Amino acid sequence: MLLLIVPSIFIAAVACGWLLLFPPRRAPSPRQRRLFLLGAGTVLLSATPPLLVRLLRPRQVLPAFDDSVRPADPQIxxxxxxxxxxxxxxxPPLAFFAAEVELQRPMLWQADRDWQRLDKDFAQRLLAVFNVMRERHGYEMALLEGYRSPERQERLAAAGSHVSNARAFQSFHQYGLAADCAFVREGRLVISERDSWAMRGYQLYxxxxxxxxxxxxxxWAMMDLGHTELRTREARA
Incomplete structure (x- = not known):
């Protein structure tokens, strides 16, 4: 549709320009006709490549989506x-400012922990996992970060590969389809992989x-033990 609309607008603009420059009472000379057509052709040629790039650009889709995903656990x-x-x-907010938390997860205090900003299907699956972890294994869990803005993703990537390898729109966080979680023990976040209790929890999680x-x-090769994501929906950059 856009391929038809844009040329139509261009032709109409050329016709209007012709009438404004050369009213019916004043016929243009051959030289004026050539100059006008040359200018119009230049504008058309200049506008065509960006338009074609925009129209023909393939959609940027995150890999490995699978719309057939079904929970394998009967309880879930x-x-x-x-x-x-x-x-x-x-x-409480102070839980995310603890020194050991900042050491494991830099800039975590800036993270978004609003469940409403997550994809609904993903949020329900994650909450079902929280339920299983609590009732079946005795682990309380907390959301460290859900949705992540492109700007924050860029800041994390700029901090180094030990923080994040993904740039803006290369992470499912930008689509509300990923979350980072950790355990809660005696009211405190437990993230450290050196804690045997937490490591057992990560495996169960x-x-x-x-x-x-x-x-x-x-x-993953670069393990992110608290990270989960749902690849069941097309996400476009």
Whole structure:
């Protein structure tokens, strides 16, 4: 449709310009006709490449989407079929300012922890995993970061590969389809991988997340044990 509209607008603009420059009472000379057509052709040729790039550019889609993902865990499947799951009470802000937390997750205090900004399907799956971790394994969990703006993603990438390898729109966080989570013990966040209790929890968390149809960052070469994402929806940059 756009391919038809834009040329039509261009032709109309050329016709109007012709009438303004050369009213019917004053016929243009051959030289004026050539100059006008040359100018119009130059404008058309200049505008065509950007237009074609815009129209023919392939959609940028994050890889490995699978719309057939179904929870493999019966408990998780049952939870997702029931009433809408509700996020746990948020931790006090000071919990995210602790020195050990900042050491493990720089700039975490700036993170967005609003469950409403996550994809609804992903949020429900993640809450079902939280439920399994609490009822089956005795681990309380907290959301460290959900949605992440492109600007924040760029800041994290600029901080170094030990923080993030992904640039803006290269992460599922920008689409509300990823989250970073950790454990809560005695009211404090436990993120450290040196804690044997936490490491056991991460393994159980990864198993539950995968059973819920999500991707777990613990499988990656650069492991991100608290990270999960849902690849069931097309996300465009």
């Amino acid at each position: 499947a049952a939870l997702l079929q029931g009433e809408q799951l509700v996020p746990p009470p948020p931790l 990864g198993e539950a997340a995968e059973a819920a149809g999500m991707v777990w960052g613990g499988r």
